[in-house]
Amino acid sequence: SQQGEEDPQALSIQEGENATMNCSYKTSINNLQWYRQNSGRGLVHLILIRSNEREKHSGRLRVTLDTSKKSSSLLITASRAADTASYFCATDSVAQGGSEKLVFGKGTKLTVNP
Amino acid sequence: DAGITQSPRYKITETGRQVTLMCHQTWSHSYMFWYRQDLGHGLRLIYYSAAADITDKGEVPDGYVVSRSKTENFPLTLESATRSQTSVYFCASSEPFFAGVGNEQFFGPGTRLTVL
Numbered sequence: 001s002q003q004g005e006e007d008p009q010a011l012s013i014q015e016g017e018n019a020t021m022n023c024s025y026k027t028s029i030n031n032l033q034w035y036r037q038n039s040g041r042g043l044v045h046l047i048l049i050r051s052n053e054r055e056k057h058s059g060r061l062r063v064t065l066d067t068s069k070k071s072s073s074l075l076i077t078a079s080r081a082a083d084t085a086s087y088f089c090a091t092d093s094v095a096q097g098g099s100e101k102l103v104f105g106k107g108t109k110l111t112v113n114p
Numbered sequence: 115d116a117g118i119t120q121s122p123r124y125k126i127t128e129t130g131r132q133v134t135l136m137c138h139q140t141w142s143h144s145y146m147f148w149y150r151q152d153l154g155h156g157l158r159l160i161y162y163s164a165a166a167d168i169t170d171k172g173e174v175p176d177g178y179v180v181s182r183s184k185t186e187n188f189p190l191t192l193e194s195a196t197r198s199q200t201s202v203y204f205c206a207s208s209e210p211f212f213a214g215v216g217n218e219q220f221f222g223p224g225t226r227l228t229v230l
């Protein structure tokens with residue numbers, strides 16, 4: 001069963017605009033991660049935010065986490081055509097014991113038009 | 115080269131045949147995972163392994179068998195392939211969470227399997 005669910009399923013923007021993707025999850029977590037997948041490739045880890053953190057930055061990426069709402073958002077600022085990819089959130093589950101096993105959402109497909 | 119590799123990258127087989135997908139990592143990560151990715155379902159965990167000779171089922175284990183005799187290898191076998199197993203398969207590895215480096219997973223390039 002899916003733990004994380006991304007929203008929207010697809011997003012199309014112009015180069016230079018900001019892109020925001022959201023993720024909701026169901027159970028208590030230790031941390032939440034975001035991954036990117038370019039077409040035909042494997043997933044690449046972008047950023048990890050722990051349950052006691054509220055915001056984290058990495059370059060043009062900004063991730064927020066609201067554990068009371070069980071939700072996270074990924075903001076990509078000043079988007080580029082090269083950001084075109086699918087983005088997935090992944091969560092562990094405190095209830096399942098151990099944090100190595102992740103459950104991935106279905107992803108948001110981002111298209112950045114030149 | 116350091117990293118995680120999968121072979122073959124593409125495979126076409128017939129219903130009922132046995133197929134083995136290979137995964138090899140050079141980081142000595144203790145954890146390894148097998149996922150399948152299908153349209154509409156995202157990434158689903160098939161099996162995972164915490165160390166050599168320790169494996170456990172994920173969300174969709176039926177029809178699959180794994181083994182892990184060496185830390186660096188984690189083959190996935192479809193004992194009798196079915197059309198519903200047509201998918202893209204990804205292998206991943208990670209350190210354990212308590213190692214203090216987080217549990218980000220490192221993914222291989224994937225194997226596209228078609229079962230006719």
